[in-house]
Amino acid sequence: MLRISKLTDYGVVLASHLATLDGPRSVRELAEDTAVPQPTAAKVLKALAKGGLVTSTRGARGGYALSAAPADISIAQVITALEGPIAVTECTDETTDDGCSHEEHCGVRGNWQRINGAVQTALEAISLADMAHRAGGALITLSLSAADANARLRSH
Amino acid sequence: MLRISKLTDYGVVLASHLATLDGPRSVRELAEDTAVPQPTAAKVLKALAKGGLVTSTRGARGGYALSAAPADISIAQVITALEGPIAVTECTDETTDDGCSHEEHCGVRGNWQRINGAVQTALEAISLADMAHRAGGALITLSLSAADANARLRSH
DNA sequence: AAAAATCGGACCTGGCTGGTCCTCTTTCTG
DNA sequence: CAGAAAGAGGACCAGCCAGGTCCGATTTTT
Ligand code: SF4
Ligand code: SF4
Secondary structure, eight states: OOOOOHHHHHHHHHHHHHHTOOSOBOHHHHHHHHTOOHHHHHHHHHHHHHTTSEEEEOSTTOEEEESSOGGGOBHHHHHHHHHOSOOSSGGGOSSSOOSOSOOSSOTTHHHHHHHHHHHHHHHHTOBHHHHHSTTOSOOEEEEEOHHHHHHHHHTO | OOOOOHHHHHHHHHHHHHHTOOSOBOHHHHHHHHTOOHHHHHHHHHHHHHTTSEEEEOSTTOEEEESSOGGGOBHHHHHHHHHOSOOSSGGGOSSSOOSOSOOSSOTTHHHHHHHHHHHHHHHHTOBHHHHHSTTOSOOEEEEEOHHHHHHHHHTO
16 A cells, blocks of 8 residues: 555644644644644644654644745655655665665665655655645656666766 | 555565566475565465466466566556555545545645655556666656646646 | 643554465376 | 375464553743
C-alpha cells in the first residue's frame, strides 16, 4: 500500500489548514475545523511543534501557528516530523544503522535509493501553500528519461 | 517513513533476480541466491504467482519463472500483488470504501490523490529489467510544472 | 485566584507484519 | 509403480506499533 500513517495525514491536514490562517489558533478550534478528534489533533500538533514546524504559545489565548510562510514548509517536512525520515525501504534509512542484513549483495538496493530520492524530492517540492489550495498549485509530473537520469547522477 | 513492507521488498528482490535468469528455478535455489529465508521466499513467490506475475511449475524439477519479459513487468505490479493497490492515503484506496470519515470537507484530499497518481505512474514506469541492472536503466526525475500538471489533469 | 491553554508523558488495545510450519497435490525419475 | 522433489494452500503465532485516550504539571491571561 505504501501508505503514510493516519497521524501523518492528519498532520498535513492540520498544517494545511493552518496555512489558510494567519494568527495562532487553539487546538479545540483547529480540531473542530478539520473534524479531527481533539486529543489526536493535540498529539499531532505537539509532534509538529517538536519538529519546529509550528510555534506554540501557552496559556490562555494560546495556540498553534505556522513557524514559517506556508510556501516555505514542505509536506516532506511534515512527514519527517511525524514519522521520521522518508525511507521507502529499510536500507534507505540512514539514521538507523539498518536492519536489513544482506544489503551487501543486494542488487536492487541502489535503484531503491534512487527511487527514494525521487520521492523525497517530490515531496519536498510540495508546499503547504500548494496543498491548502484546492486543485491548486504545482503538481508532480514524472518523466522517465535516461539522459536526465544520468545527468542527475553525475550532478551528485 | 512511507515504507513498503519487507515482504514486498523481498518480492522485488526475488523478481529482479528472476529477471536475470531464463528458466524456472526452485524456491531453494532462489532463496540461496538472494539470501532470503526459504519459507519467507516461498510465501512471497506464492503471492506473486497468485498475482499472475510469475508462473509456477509443480512437481520435481519445478519452480518459478517470470510470466513475461522483465521489461514488461513493473515494480508497481509487484507491490500491488504483495500488498494491494498503491494508496498513499486512505482515501486514495478505491477498493475499500474507505475508512476516512470526513473526506467530504477535506481540502487536501484532491492533492493527495494527485500525488498518489504521480507515485503510481513512477512505479509503473520502472521495470524489473531496470531494477535488475545495477545502477542501470531509467530513473525517475521529477519536474514541477503547472503547465504539465494541468495538461495531465485535462487528459484524464 | 481562577480560567484557558499547552507540555510531556504514560497508557492501552487491536490489527498487522514478519515469519514458521504442516498437510495435500502434482510431477518427474528410476 | 514407488518414491522423491517441489509447489499450493492454509493455519498459526509472537511482537510490534499505529491509533487513540487521558492525566497531571506548567504557563499565561483575565
Ligand atoms: S538492501 Fe536490498 S533487501 Fe535490504 S532493504 Fe535494501 S533493497 Fe531491500
Ligand atoms: S480524505 Fe483527507 S483526511 Fe481522509 S484520508 Fe484523504 S487526505 Fe486524509
